[in-house]
Amino acid sequence: MLGSNVTTPYVFAWFDLTEGPIVIEYPEGATAGSLIDWWDRPLIDVGVSGPDGGKGAKFVVVGPAHEAPETSPAGAKLLRSRTNKVLMFCRGLDGDLKTVEAVFSKTQVYPLGAIGSGVTALLRFKTEGELTSMAHPQGLAYWQWLILALDGERIEDRDRFFAAMLKPLGVAYGGSFSPNDRQTELLHNAAILGEAMAKASAFSKRIPGMRYRDDTHWEYLIPQDFVNEQDGPDGTLLDQRTAFFYEVTGTSAAVLTKTPGTGSAYLTAYSDPDGHAFDGAKSYRLRVPANVPAKTFWSITLYDTETRGLIQNKQQIVDRSSRQNLNVQNDGSIEIVMGPQTPEGLEQNWIPTTPGKAWFVYFRLFGPLEPYFDKSWRLPDIEKAI
Incomplete structure (x- = not known):
């Protein structure tokens, strides 16, 4: 998957509105995500970051070729999609995978006309099949x-x-x-x-305002003038949406949050302070300062520059997060090591890299707090290890 993390499991479900409106009964529980149309424009956020606040909701989703129904299930919210294809794109926020499966398995989907007929579909997890890449096909x-x-x-x-x-x-x-x-x-x-x-x-973005702070090289993943409609007063946000969706799949209102303690925020780095791409054959260090302004947790994840998917290594370790048992320095900071060699004494803080492969990084803050928004918090650059 493009731009995913491994701290929270993802759930995807695809719907086709060609034959008419459908009903989605979204479950109660610790989830966050959105319903988006085929061109990555959110219809509505769902879960704790959405209007339902994690209490569950019922939606009637109508495609471009059909009129809004005169009657809908009690309490259902009407959503109009400009495309026939619709994606449910969500994360489970509970640390226990079985709990996440139990929550999402309560999702029901059925044609609007099937109300009361007993014809429903329950969202079930697919456990078989091969792992495939979401990277855009080439040639x-x-x-x-x-x-x-x-x-x-x-x-x-x-x-x-x-x-x-x-x-x-x-x-x-x-x-x-x-x-x-x-x-x-x-x-x-x-x-x-x-x-x-x-x-x-x-x-190598040339979009104005991408640098988080002038004294470090961390950038925003999402351009600050980006809106989920993908259009601005001066025209379509062509460069912004090209850059964003080359790296990731899906979006939501929550990832554009300006409200402390809600949603999520993303900082990125594609090269070292000297402007050289991160090299899988070299070692790097990041000192994450104490008191990261994240209400829920923070994580750092490495991605392959060719696939924009998770880096591949034999250890199957691609991230480190505040949910893990990491080695903490006396001042509360945490030293994250990224490189091909196991760092003595910091094994639990290590993300292995592979020689011959370049990588880039996302630093996520779930529930970002005021020091992130006012930029009084500083995340140091990733430096080459000496």
Whole structure:
């Protein structure tokens, strides 16, 4: 998964509104997430960070081709999606996985017309199958998957020029995909160049206001002018959404929070203070100061620059967090070590890296507090180990 953490388990469920509205009975419990449309625009936050406050809620979700129903289940909130495909994108906040499964397994989904018929679907966890990557497909495969993504969707006003430019290349809404040899070569090269542009937009941002503090190199993951509608007064936030969604999957109102103690905040680093990419063959250290302004917990997670997924190592360790039993210094600070060699005396604070692989890092604050927002809190740079 793009940009995930391993401190909280994720739950995904996909819904199709082509045949008509559906009902989602979202469970009560310690969860956080959102219902989002096909273009990563939230319909509503759910769980403790949403209007239901973790008490559960019932939704009627209507797609673009259908009218709002005259009658809905008692207490249900009506949600209008601009796309037929809708994703439920959530995290379980309880530390016990069985508790998380028990909570989400109470989720019920059924067509609106099936009320009272006994025809319902219960969300069940899939425990079999192979682990696959959410990284965007490359080359011609990118366009093949884009065709599938566009299938069943309508062209929105903001996308009409994109759709017009793609059509002569054989990429159309609801169309077949049979590019000739010339088109195949053009599309293959375009996908490679497009990804390089997206990677530069994400890992070397030129968006104003990305630096968290002037005296360190930590950046905000999410541009400060980003809004979940992805449009601003001066036009569509093209660079901002390109950078954001090249790195991650999904969003919510909670990740844009400005209210202390709610939601989550993300700081990122893609290179050392000298501007060099983090090298899996070298060792680095981060001194996390005492009293991190996070109401719930904080975590640091490493990602592979090629996949934007979790780094791979034989130890299967990719993060460290305040929920773990870490070695603490006398002043309350915590030394996190990232490198290929086991650090003597700091084994429990170590995130192993792999030579030949570059990485980047997210520092998460769940329930960020006022010192984060007013920037009076300082997170030092990640430094090369001497």
